[in-house]
Amino acid sequence: METESAVTHSDNGQTQTASETVIQTRGLTKSFATESGEIVAVDDVSFAIDEGTVVGVLGPNGAGKTTTIKMLLGLVRPTSGTASIHGVDVDSASSEIYDYVSGMLEGARNVYWRLTVRENLRFFSRIGNEPANPDRIERLIAQVGLEEKADEPINDLSRGMKQKASIACTLVRNTPTVFLDEPTLGLDVESSIELRESLKDLVRRDERTVLVSSHDMEVIQDLCDRVIIMADGEIIADDTVESLLQSFSTRTLRLTLDAAPPPELRTVLDSRFEVRHGTDTRNRHQLEVVGIDEDGFYEVFDLIEPAQPTLVEVDTLTPDLEDVFLRVVDEGEVSVDE
Numbered sequence: 001m002e003t004e005s006a007v008t009h010s011d012n013g014q015t016q017t018a019s020e021t022v023i024q025t026r027g028l029t030k031s032f033a034t035e036s037g038e039i040v041a042v043d044d045v046s047f048a049i050d051e052g053t054v055v056g057v058l059g060p061n062g063a064g065k066t067t068t069i070k071m072l073l074g075l076v077r078p079t080s081g082t083a084s085i086h087g088v089d090v091d092s093a094s095s096e097i098y099d100y101v102s103g104m105l106e107g108a109r110n111v112y113w114r115l116t117v118r119e120n121l122r123f124f125s126r127i128g129n130e131p132a133n134p135d136r137i138e139r140l141i142a143q144v145g146l147e148e149k150a151d152e153p154i155n156d157l158s159r160g161m162k163q164k165a166s167i168a169c170t171l172v173r174n175t176p177t178v179f180l181d182e183p184t185l186g187l188d189v190e191s192s193i194e195l196r197e198s199l200k201d202l203v204r205r206d207e208r209t210v211l212v213s214s215h216d217m218e219v220i221q222d223l224c225d226r227v228i229i230m231a232d233g234e235i236i237a238d239d240t241v242e243s244l245l246q247s248f249s250t251r252t253l254r255l256t257l258d259a260a261p262p263p264e265l266r267t268v269l270d271s272r273f274e275v276r277h278g279t280d281t282r283n284r285h286q287l288e289v290v291g292i293d294e295d296g297f298y299e300v301f302d303l304i305e306p307a308q309p310t311l312v313e314v315d316t317l318t319p320d321l322e323d324v325f326l327r328v329v330d331e332g333e334v335s336v337d338e
């Protein structure tokens with residue numbers, strides 16, 4: 001099977017295979033003809049995902065996440081562009097890719113609700129070329145914490161348990177590549193945290209290549225090495241979680257003053273910087289200076305120092321992935337590496 005790989009040479013002259021690309025899209029595009037006209041659900045999307053990485057796809061409703069995953073699974077045909085998995089072109093050989101890939105679509109839609117958890121796992125483990133592995137089935141049931149429910153029909157389980165069963169069914173074949181579309185969809189906070197923990201464990205254990213779409217930032221932040229952010233069918237940011245967070249972390253400075261700044265100072269600050277004004281719980285004035293660099297940092301202090309009131313606290317706000325996501329989507333801000 002042909003796969004793409006980057007070949008590097010080490011100091012001792014030996015050839016080493018670096019990260020191997022297992023998921024690749026090039027100009028992937030999907031339009032739907034609807035009564036209200038043509039919708040471009042996915043617009044010229046290109047990315048490459050290396051073996052063993054866990055990549056999150058984030059985006060607001062209608063961004064094109066599910067359609068992208070469906071094209072990668074061969075369930076929707078692209079209007080143009082290509083998608084390949086382990087070197088196999090998905091559109092021309094969609095059944096062939098199921099040897100390498102398993103997927104969970106939008107919540108727990110893939111499982112059979114009249115069958116029990118164990119029956120579902122047996123069923124899914126027989127898809128593809130590998131025989132069912134009873135030990136693996138029992139281990140997965142334990143890992144998702146469904147031992148006591150293993151012989152109950154899926155229909156009788158809570159929503160969180162259905163999702164867990166669905167994830168176990170997706171992982172039971174031990175395929176090298178896994179797609180998870182909204183694995184925590186509709187769960188309450190507690191079940192979502194629990195499922196996130198199981199997922200982290202399951203995903204990292206076998207070093208699989210995973211593409212996971214979710215509205216749940218914490219799922220993405222916890223699980224993923226890299227994030228692709230989509231909006232209106234296009235990729236608007238593509239970077240590691242770490243550098244996305246880092247690039248925003250020094251940008252907002254919060255200054256707490258013991259009283260409101262005089263109007264002249266406020267005018268200068270507002271004209272030089274993007275400043276949000278507010279008060280804290282003790283009714284002290286707070287300035288949040290957004291998008292500040294090191295020079296700006298000193299300039300703010302120089303402006304405030306000679307003026308009344310006194311600066312009582314300085315914090316650098318550390319954003320989480322949700323803050324990054326909101327800014328990237330709101331402002332169409334592209335990855336800082338670009």
Ligand SMILES: Nc1ncnc2c1ncn2[C@@H]1O[C@H](COP(=O)(O)OP(=O)(O)OP(=O)(O)O)[C@@H](O)[C@H]1O
Nearest residue numbers: 032034039041059060061062063064065066067068
């Ligand atoms: N079968 C279809 N026919 C017509 N339009 C469709 C179809 N499937 C998706 N769309 C449209 O394509 C766009 C992208 O939808 P998609 O489901 O891929 O987005 P998403 O990012 O997964 O959204 P969500 O987070 O709400 O699930 C939306 O405008 C959607 O209405």
